[in-house]
Amino acid sequence: xxxxxxxxxxxxxxxxxxAVVALLLAWVQGAGGAKxxxxxxxxxxxxxxxxxxxxxxxxxGILSLGHHGFMLIGGYVTALLILPDSARQQISSSARSAxxxxxxxxxxxxxxxxxxxxxxxTPGTLWVRFVVALFIGGLVxxxxxxIVGIPSLRLKGDYLAIVTFGFGxxxxxxxxxxxxxxxxxxxxxxxxxxSDFGKxxxxxxxxxxxxxxxxxxxxxxxHGRALQAIREDEIAAEAMGVSLARHKVMAFTISAFFAxxxxxxxxxxxxxxxxxxxxxxxxxxxxxxxSVGGTGSYTGVLMGTAVVVFVQQYGDPLERTYPxxxxxxxxxxxxxxxxxxxxxxxxxxxxRPVWHPLTILLAGIxxxxxxxxxxxxxxxxxxxxxxxxxxxxxxxxxxLITIMALRPEGIMSRxxxxxxxxxxxxxxxxxxxxRAQDAWLTNPDLNRAGAAAADGAAGSAAGSAADGAAGxxxxxxxxxxxxxxxxxxGDPLPRALLDDDGPGAHPxxxxxxxxxxxxxxxxxxxPDFHPDxxxxxxxxxxxxxxxxxxxxxxxxxxxxxx
Amino acid sequence: xQLGSLYALIAxxxxxxxxxxxxxxxxxxxxxxxxxxxxxFLFTLAPFALPWALAWSALLAWGVTFVLNLWRGSMRDPLxxxxxxxxxxxxxxxxxxxxxxxxxxxxxAMLTTGVLGVVIDRVAYRPLRGAPRISLLITAIAxxxxxxxxxxxxxxxxxxxxxxxxxWTEFLQFDVGAGTVYTSRLVFLIPIVTAILVTALTxxxxxxxxxxxxxxxxxxxxxxQMMGVNVNRVIATTFLLGSMLAAAxxxxxxLNFGSLNQPAVLGILPGIKAFAAAVIGGxxxxxxxxxxxxxxxxxxxxxxxxFPRTGDFPGxxxxxxxxxxxxxxxxxLIRPSGIVGEDLSEKV
Numbered sequence: 001x002x003x004x005x006x007x008x009x010x011x012x013x014x015x016x017x018x019a020v021v022a023l024l025l026a027w028v029q030g031a032g033g034a035k036x037x038x039x040x041x042x043x044x045x046x047x048x049x050x051x052x053x054x055x056x057x058x059x060x061g062i063l064s065l066g067h068h069g070f071m072l073i074g075g076y077v078t079a080l081l082i083l084p085d086s087a088r089q090q091i092s093s094s095a096r097s098a099x100x101x102x103x104x105x106x107x108x109x110x111x112x113x114x115x116x117x118x119x120x121x122t123p124g125t126l127w128v129r130f131v132v133a134l135f136i137g138g139l140v141x142x143x144x145x146x147i148v149g150i151p152s153l154r155l156k157g158d159y160l161a162i163v164t165f166g167f168g169x170x171x172x173x174x175x176x177x178x179x180x181x182x183x184x185x186x187x188x189x190x191x192x193x194x195s196d197f198g199k200x201x202x203x204x205x206x207x208x209x210x211x212x213x214x215x216x217x218x219x220x221x222x223h224g225r226a227l228q229a230i231r232e233d234e235i236a237a238e239a240m241g242v243s244l245a246r247h248k249v250m251a252f253t254i255s256a257f258f259a260x261x262x263x264x265x266x267x268x269x270x271x272x273x274x275x276x277x278x279x280x281x282x283x284x285x286x287x288x289x290x291s292v293g294g295t296g297s298y299t300g301v302l303m304g305t306a307v308v309v310f311v312q313q314y315g316d317p318l319e320r321t322y323p324x325x326x327x328x329x330x331x332x333x334x335x336x337x338x339x340x341x342x343x344x345x346x347x348x349x350x351x352r353p354v355w356h357p358l359t360i361l362l363a364g365i366x367x368x369x370x371x372x373x374x375x376x377x378x379x380x381x382x383x384x385x386x387x388x389x390x391x392x393x394x395x396x397x398x399x400l401i402t403i404m405a406l407r408p409e410g411i412m413s414r415x416x417x418x419x420x421x422x423x424x425x426x427x428x429x430x431x432x433x434x435r436a437q438d439a440w441l442t443n444p445d446l447n448r449a450g451a452a453a454a455d456g457a458a459g460s461a462a463g464s465a466a467d468g469a470a471g472x473x474x475x476x477x478x479x480x481x482x483x484x485x486x487x488x489x490g491d492p493l494p495r496a497l498l499d500d501d502g503p504g505a506h507p508x509x510x511x512x513x514x515x516x517x518x519x520x521x522x523x524x525x526x527p528d529f530h531p532d533x534x535x536x537x538x539x540x541x542x543x544x545x546x547x548x549x550x551x552x553x554x555x556x557x558x559x560x561x562x
Numbered sequence: 563x564q565l566g567s568l569y570a571l572i573a574x575x576x577x578x579x580x581x582x583x584x585x586x587x588x589x590x591x592x593x594x595x596x597x598x599x600x601x602x603f604l605f606t607l608a609p610f611a612l613p614w615a616l617a618w619s620a621l622l623a624w625g626v627t628f629v630l631n632l633w634r635g636s637m638r639d640p641l642x643x644x645x646x647x648x649x650x651x652x653x654x655x656x657x658x659x660x661x662x663x664x665x666x667x668x669x670x671a672m673l674t675t676g677v678l679g680v681v682i683d684r685v686a687y688r689p690l691r692g693a694p695r696i697s698l699l700i701t702a703i704a705x706x707x708x709x710x711x712x713x714x715x716x717x718x719x720x721x722x723x724x725x726x727x728x729x730w731t732e733f734l735q736f737d738v739g740a741g742t743v744y745t746s747r748l749v750f751l752i753p754i755v756t757a758i759l760v761t762a763l764t765x766x767x768x769x770x771x772x773x774x775x776x777x778x779x780x781x782x783x784x785x786x787q788m789m790g791v792n793v794n795r796v797i798a799t800t801f802l803l804g805s806m807l808a809a810a811x812x813x814x815x816x817l818n819f820g821s822l823n824q825p826a827v828l829g830i831l832p833g834i835k836a837f838a839a840a841v842i843g844g845x846x847x848x849x850x851x852x853x854x855x856x857x858x859x860x861x862x863x864x865x866x867x868x869f870p871r872t873g874d875f876p877g878x879x880x881x882x883x884x885x886x887x888x889x890x891x892x893x894x895l896i897r898p899s900g901i902v903g904e905d906l907s908e909k910v
Contacts, residue, residue, distance in 0.1 A: 063696050158586040158695065158699055162837065162890065162894070169883075170888065177884075284703065390712075390714040391711075401701055401708070404689075405685075405686065405690065408690065
């Protein structure tokens with residue numbers, strides 16, 4: 001049992017932020033527009049799903065692609081349980097078969113009546129039914145999580161990804177067959193699912209909060225550490241006594257439970273359940289959210305979800321029908337930007353020449369297309385309109401590829417958001433403790449004095465005052481810095497080394513130069529270095545890194561050796 | 563047999579890429595889709611306006627230059643410039659003459675798609691060499707999504723008719739003892755084209771220096787690199803060849819079914835089935851891919867023909883797509899190394 005802990009500043013801050021968010025949400029639901037309300041609700045629902053997927057993909061490090069299957073199960077179970085009888089009557093009779101009385105025919109009211117819970121069938125208690133339905137939906141999805149999780153013991157990596165993808169698709173394809181039509185009503189699905197919950201910010205955000213709380217608690221529990229150990233190295237984790245089977249199945253079941261809950265909310269949000277709501281693109285969206293936010297970081301995943309939901313909700317101008325000339329103008333601008341961006345990239349990376357044939361070509365084509373589209377909007381080629389249906393997904397895919405190429409670990413990497421991190425970033429002045437620590441680390445001579453100070457008095461050993469304090473507290477003859485060492489003037493390193501812009505500076509210390517750059521391209525101003533020469537001196541031209549629009553690597557210069 | 567040959571052609575791309583960089587190239591099914599639609603584009607929209615033909619040719623010429631640049635090392639190399647020029651002229655001529663032969667359409671589509679494969683590798687996969695495999699896999703999914711939705715923008719119809727006006731799709735009739743058997747010429751054409759391509763690939767892999775480098779990289783990329791093999795170029799070659807085979811599969815697919823599905827369906831389903839074929843045969847092994855493809859095509863037809871719709875029993879036709887997934891999972895669970903694949907035990 002933890003003892004009494006004082007309410008820390010962090011907890012107070014968190015509570016304060018939660019209160020502000022709750023007030024804002026209440027205001028949005030009351031006064032804000034329907035669009036904003038829907039966006040926030042969608043954020044919460046997809047947030048739950050992305051968080052749960054992150055438990056498998058991020059924390060445990062095994063790629064699962066069948067999340068839409070779990071959501072489908074949770075969604076359909078929930079819909080089946082909260083569907084009002086009036087909507088139930090309208091379900092097409094084509095789906096009816098021998099099994100129909102047990103599923104669509106039998107009203108939920110009669111189930112509750114059989115259990116002696118007539119009170120729960122009144123309209124005012126729909127929320128109780130919803131909570132029960134959501135929970136049952138989660139449990140059924142959990143069962144399927146078990147079914148998917150058990151084979152996953154044997155597999156790893158890509159094979160596991162493909163198997164989970166296969167399971168997700170099998171769930172969807174099987175649900176559409178005539179065998180399961182009594183449960184799912186075939187391709188028609190259900191309409192008229194009450195949308196009181198999926199669009200209510202109170203419900204969705206409360207469930208999001210619960211999910212976030214449970215999953216972050218799990219992450220930092222001993223089981224969570226075991227999951228992270230599996231991510232880092234399965235074999236080492238097993239050698240340290242982590243049961244791979246138990247933990248993988250645990251990750252799958254917990255993840256499937258929350259996915260089922262997200263599915264139930266999603267069905268309620270759409271006020272209908274159809275099989276084509278649960279295509280692979282759902283899982284893909286969550287994958288983008290996880291990768292953008294940071295695999296393994298739950299708070300990062302929420303940031304990624306915000307990006308995805310924003311593109312999804314406010315990206316519709318991208319998919320409207322525009323005159324062809326507009327699209328050409330956009331295309332031209334993009335190509336021009338690629339050319340200019342490539343030149344800027346080469347300049348920043350000190351790749352010469354900055355105006356590479358490729359960048360000139362791209363910028364030229366872009367400029368010409370842009371000019372034609374803007375100057376001759378009535379040209380014959382621009383006769384007609386064009387709709388880019390699917391542009392949002394393309395945007396997300398491009399975003400994912402870019403993130404993966406430039407920063408595979410995502411925005412937050414594996415770190416969680418914390419107040420300390422946020423506040424420390426803003427503080428310019430180091431504290432006295434930090435200053436003392438810095439002085440201690442950089443100046444070996446202070447070590448002796450500091451140790452002496454710590455021996456003598458419980459103490460303040462702060463920065464430049466360290467020698468004074470040491471002198472006062474130490475009964476032994478103090479070491480005389482002033483006459484002996486330049487660092488006594490408060491300068492822990494020799495001036496020449498620190499002065500990085502000075503004429504005598506070592507090129508390796510030049511600001512912004514990474515060792516990798518030096519290795520690849522040499523140091524600016526080095527007369528013996530020819531940055532355009534191929535690495536191994538074999539045949540090759542001055543532009544051996546030609547044609548790389550984004551990579552900037554020159555390592556295809558080593559040729560003629562195969 | 564036709565279906566099996568098609569699966570085999572696509573599966574070769576999966577298996578080659580997996581053999582060398584241990585990546586399940588999710589985007590390969592979409593590359594196949596692009597190949598199919600490119601050839602459609604070529605022989606239906608061939609007589610389009612000259613500026614379009616020029617723009618399209620310029621794009622391809624640039625692509626060819628790009629790919630050659632990866633091998634020759636410089637955009638300014640005379641051979642690279644010549645290659646781009648030849649591609650430009652060939653493509654411009656092909657596009658401005660109407661009624662493109664299906665074979666010419668197939669070759670041009672193979673060229674375009676091969677370039678696309680190399681570009682995908684260069685832009686999306688190469689920055690991630692040495693990164694965790696999970697990142698690579700996510701990128702592959704993103705690329706597949708990108709191509710799929712680009713295809714959706716260009717071809718929104720559910721079914722795109724695919725009739726290149728060739729005598730090869732006509733029906734033949736044979737008189738056998740019991741009666742007359744009608745069959746399409748494609749029954750012979752598709753396996754023959756497949757056999758030619760597979761033989762060419764085998765010769766390439768076993769007889770050329772680059773093929774040798776490819777086999778060396780598949781065994782151990784790091785050691786091969788130390789021995790002077792340019793692994794990046796080998797990988798680019800792999801993507802080029804795999805994508806070209808996928809495009810050939812796409813053309814034959816269109817001939818076989820007479821129409822092309824929606825891009826999303828056309829990318830995913832044949833892709834996943836071909837992947838299943840590669841796994842059944844043993845991923846990473848070329849003969850395995852062919853065996854797996856033929857086997858899967860046979861099984862799929864066999865299962866649906868064996869249990870047709872009779873009375874109340876709805877038959878297994880609606881489970882046809884589920885079947886491939888189920889088979890894939892079963893094979894992975896029971897024998898992940900496939901029929902002819904070597905045992906991939908974990909190195910500690």
